[in-house]
Amino acid sequence: MTPRRAQREDFGELQLSEPFPSEVGRSRQFPVVDRRWLSASTGPNPLASGSFEAIVAELTACWDRGERPHVEAFLGRMSSAHPADVVELIYHEFCLAESKGLAPDPTDFLRRFPDREASLDRLFRLHGALSSTELRQWTDPEILPEVGDEIGPYILKRELGRGSFARVYLAEQSDLDDRLVVVKISTRLTPEPRLLARARHSHIVEVLWHGSAEDGTLQLICLPFLGGATLSTVLAERRRIGRRPRSGRDLLSDLDRVSAPEYPKANLARPAREVVEGLSYPAATAWMVARLAEALDHAYLRGVAHGDIKPSNILLTADGNPMLLDFNLAVGWRLPGASDLPADAGGTLAYMAPERLRAVAESHRMSTPSAADRHRADIFALGVVLLEALTGQSPDLPQAKARTRQEIAAMLAESGRNGDDAMRWLARSSVPRGLRSILTRCLAPDRADRYSQASELADDLDRWRAGRPLAFAEEPPWRFRLGRWARRQRFAVAAAVLAVIICTTAMTALWHSFQSTLRRQAEDKLTLTWDRNDSTVFRFLRFGNWSPDNQIDAAETACKHLNLYNVLEDADWRLRNDVQSLPEPERSELEVWLLEQILRYTRALGNRPDSPDDWLRAQALLEQVMAKAPFGPLQTQQRRLLQQLNKTGGSPPLTTPQPEVAVRPALWMEDYLLGVEAEPRHAREALVHYQAVLRARPHSFWGHYRASTVAFRLGDQPATAEHLRQCIAQRPRNVALRAQLAGCLFMMGQYDAALAECTKALEIDPDHAVSTRNQTFVRKQLGQGDHVKSDLRRFELLTRSQSEVLMLKVRLESMHSSDPDRARSAPKPIEPILASDQADDLETRLLRATQLRDRKRYPEALLELDKLIELEPEHLEARLYRAMLLRKLECRKAMADFAYLVDHPRLEELIAQYKDAVSIYHQRTSDLLQENQPKAAIKVAQDGLVQAYRIQTMLGESHYALARAYGLAARSEPCFIPRAAAELENVFAINPSILGNWFEDDVNFDGLRDRVRPARFKRD
Incomplete structure (x- = not known):
């Protein structure tokens, strides 16, 4: 406890009138007297x-x-x-x-x-x-209570403000469920509570209760807690931010930042805030001041003058209503002509009217002002508040060494600062002219020239806000009244504007019709290009029969797409009507798709061996494109072509450089082309770029489609389906997309959803063969045998390839029916083996090789696989089948295939499609151990363990492969023994049978078997 507080409490204990003396170290309690119950x-x-x-x-x-x-x-x-x-x-x-x-x-x-x-x-x-x-x-006002004290039923929680002899607190009223109220405590007895009660108004703070404490030493006034903040606080926040408000919304934002945090936000009433939000800042300020003027007029008619109007005595409540506060210096009278008014009790000099300043300066000759004079002085002060709120500049007192209040008032009165200076300040401000006229009337130096009643001020403010002529202030010049006249004569003005619009429309109707036709034609061409049945735009083939680099028709397909928009011949293809007339985002999506075709076309030409002419064509096209948009992947392709030309001794043709202004490429297009560039061999890297495209452009059609193709290759079927749904949402009549979504849903086991997509696709195009084939697979899985037969006949009618029909029949026969009765009643039929002359594509050859392998006709199966790999060396699925078959036949040629697969950048995609492909790492680890290369075997085994954990399969086998590699390495480096033991412990924890089958006979653990054997593993 501070000495001052202890001294005060000791003094409180000496007061005979104190019925509950304070306890040392605890909050004080002040008994109060409710003056409402005192008899008149x-x-x-x-x-x-x-x-x-x-x-x-x-x-x-x-x-x-x-x-x-x-x-x-x-x-x-x-x-x-x-x-x-x-x-x-x-x-x-x-x-x-x-x-x-x-x-x-x-x-x-x-x-x-x-x-x-x-x-x-x-x-x-x-x-x-x-x-x-x-x-x-x-x-001394220091006898006033402090935060934490109790005075009657009020517990003081926070100090809201203080004056020379009063303080204002936020308090809890304990006898009314601890509701929040505002308690004003002063050391002087003032008529403020009775004047507040008399001048009760919706924009004057209401008195809830008043009383006294400490034997009349303290006066208490209880007011409602309305949240918000004073106007002075809001204006100070605006000056702190340094931003000029433009609307009522900005004003409410400033208010919300400084509002009392205790006021619940959910209780905000909306009407006043909705009015203010819909107004400009000057109009919102005029609305608030008009409401305050109405409150002043209401108080004046009931015999009350405020006497100290300033921003700190104006509350902006949390719901946006302005309220007059602090009637401490107010005066009251009973009759309109009362002459027994008290003398002027003072106020704030910066907001005083000139006549009040003179009265303060000449207090020895002071005469009691009349009620009308007091009211007009309040109007002057309210005008200063309006000017400060509009300009953000507060009226400053003169910088002089004045010692007394009278001297400062004399200087202000002599200089006319509160009158003439205000007019000059107003003339230089950005206040609207209508409000300037109103402020000129409010701030007139002669009180006779001001508004006689505050209701007149409120009327003029509302008239200005509504665009009507001012009733009491002088109207601004005609050029400033023109906008207001137009608002008032809005019907006539609307008729004139309508006539102009009709004439303009008639003159431009042909042009708009022409533009609409161009747009419709451009959209129809785009639909025909992307959504037609025989379009080669969407390639979504099964993994294994797509080669990243050696597609025979890659250049042909890209060239066909580019010729649709004459990209190869016209450098300004972006300005074509069928491109420029497209709306966004279709225009940008078409542009990035054509850039993708340029990249694919030039890459296909560059991959043609010993073909300098093709390389020069690709180089010329890239130069033409990059003059408009120098994308990174195109530059990379250009450098690669230049290197090829330099090696062969060729050089690009000399061309006259054209002064082109390169447009800064869009970042999302850059990411998209980077994804296309990385996609052939680095699917996961490509996916990162496509995800960047979707972050920048969440509804990018091609961003979603390319992401779906990469996700499919990586085995992420749910992501693939989601991206395809996003594409279908933009192009709902694209049957190719719906067929691809149906296939993806089928692989996820969502057969009903897959059948629904097939049905929608066939409703759009009944002759779509792929959708018919997908529907056949789905119905076969659902056991709808009759429908399967009709779908098969329909597919035979639609397809042009008999090998596809035969392959479909073979796969249907190999599928296990979901009908349990059929499964019990009929044995599984034997699949017919496709004839060799029917294997005219890679997928058919792979299916024939699989059939031969299942029939144990291994030499024939190997022959088919050899032919397939000869046609497509990067067919990873065929490589895997051949390697496993060679290993089964104990042929050392398998080692080459396993080495090829482990080093291939697209192995992760193969594992995503065939989870057992993780065994490739195990086989390669065994090969390296046989060649006595333990360090290389450790690296391969570690990579395999990462892939096993990624797809959560073959974990025990992967740990055992790494343990074998550590075991062989430990023969020369004993530091690997603990690692081998740790890996074997992991194997035992995951699958103990692996140790039981292999550990005891594994030569890689010879000499250290007992040192690495898991403690819980018992030797048989």
Whole structure:
């Protein structure tokens, strides 16, 4: 506890009126008196100008302004001359003089008031007995409670603001379920609660309760907690950000950033916020000030003048409503012509009207202003607030060494800063002209030139906001009224504009019709190119019969696609009508597809051996394309062609350089072409590029399609299906895409969904052979035998290749029917072996080789596989079958095939299609161990273990292969013994039978078998 706090609590314990003394180290509790229950007959109305409380407040205000009035001027105005009140008033002057450092003499007061000598003498002697510190605690605002204290039912949670003799807290009201309220506590008794009650309005903060504490030393006012922040806080936030608001939405954003966090966001009422959000910033400010003007007018009609209007006394609630606060300096009167008004209690100089400044500066000649004058002074202050809110600049006090309030007020009044300076400031601002006229009326130096009532100000503000003529302020020049006139005469203006539009439409109708025709033709051509049945655009073949580099028709197919848009002949093909007329995103998708065809075409030409003429054609095309968009993959292909030409002694033809301005290529197109470049041999790298395309362009058609092809090669069927669905969403009538999705769903075991896709594809094109074939497979799997026969007849009718029909029949016979009755009633038929002359494609040859292998006709199977690999050396599936068959026949030629497969960059794709292909690593590891190459065997075994964990298959076998490699290496390097033991422990944990079958007889563990044997593995 601080010394000041301890001293204060000790002093609280000495007060006889304190029924619950504070405990040391705990929050204080202040008993309160609810003034609502005091009878009106117990004393005079504190609001009356002749009441004791009003006179004390006026005397204190005069001393605060720097004046030194004597109490004799106030004694004659007291409505009830109770002796105790007279003595207290005299003593109050003594305390005020002492607080100002004047060292008043008690003898002087006894001489001035001889009839009160006895009472004053006892009071002054008691005053002298108290220490100066204890005395200041009676008048110093430091006696105010602090956060954490309890005062009546209120628990003070957070300080919201403070003044010279008052503080405002956010509090919880314990007797009403701890609701949040605002409690204002001051050391002076003011008429504020009664004036608030009298001037009750939707834009004036409402008083919920008022009372006193500490034997009347503290005045309490309970107000509702409305959230939000004061206008001064909102304007300060705007100045901090340094951004000029453009709309009411910006104003509400500033308000939300500084609003009280305790106010629940879910309770925000919408009407006021919706009004403000839909307005420009000047209109939103005008709307708020108009509501405040209505509140001022309402208070004026009920005999209340605010007296201290400024941004810090205006609350913007969380729901966007402006509210007037702090009626501490307000004055009230009962009748419109009342003459017993109290003197001007002061205010904020920067917002004072000129006549109020003169009154403060000449306080010795001060006269009591009338109610109308006070109201017009409030209108002036509200105009200054409006100007500050519009410009963001606050009115500053003059930089001078003025010591007193009177001197500062005299300087302001003499310079006319609050009047003429405001007009000059307004003329240089960016405030709309209509609002300038309103502000000119508000800030007129002569009060007679201002609005007579705040309701007039509110009316003009609403008129300006609605685009109507101003009723009280001077209208701006005609050029500024033109926009407002147009809004008012909107029907006539609309008719004129409509006539112009009709004429313009008639003049341009032909042009628009022509453009619509071009667009429709371009879309029809794109649909014909991409969605027709015999299109070669979409290639989605089964793994194994697609060669990345040696497609016979690659150049022919790409050339055909490029000729559709004359890309090979026209360097400005992007400006063609059938390209330029396409809407986005189709135009960009067509452009990137044509760039892909250029890359494929030039790569196919470059791969032609000993063909410099083809290389020169590719080089010329790349130069033509890169003059417009220098994409990285095209540059790489150009460098490769130049190297080939240099090796053969050829050179590209000399061409006259054309001054082309290279357009910066789109990054997503760059990523797409990088994916196409990497796709033949590095599928996973290509997938990374396609994913980058989709991050930049989530709905890219070709980004999704290329990603689906790569995902299919990597065995990710769910991703493949999702990408194909995205493609179909953009081109729902593309039967090729639906057929591919059906095949993917079939491989995932989703037969009903696959059948649905086949049905949709055949509804679009009943003659689509691929969809018919897919439907046959699905129905066979679902056991729909009758439909399978009809589909097979339909496929025979549609296909042009008899080998495909025979291959389909063979595969249908090899499929296991899902009909259990048929499976029990009929034995599995023997598949017919395709004739050799029917093997006119790679897939048919592979199927024939598989049939021969299953019949144990191994030499014939090897012959078919040899022919297939001779036609397509990179047919990995055929390589795998041949290697396994050679290993079965114990032929050393298998070692070459296993070595080829392990080193091939597309092995990961093969494993994704055939999970047992992980055994390739095991076979290659065994071959290397036989050749006594343990280090190379370790590397291969480790790669195999990574692939096994990736697809979660053959884990035990992969660990055992690595253990064998470590075992052989340990013969020369004992450091590998612990590693071999660790791998064998993993094998035992995954599949102990592997050790039981192979470990004891494995020569790679000779000499160290007992040292690496798992502890739990028992030798038989």
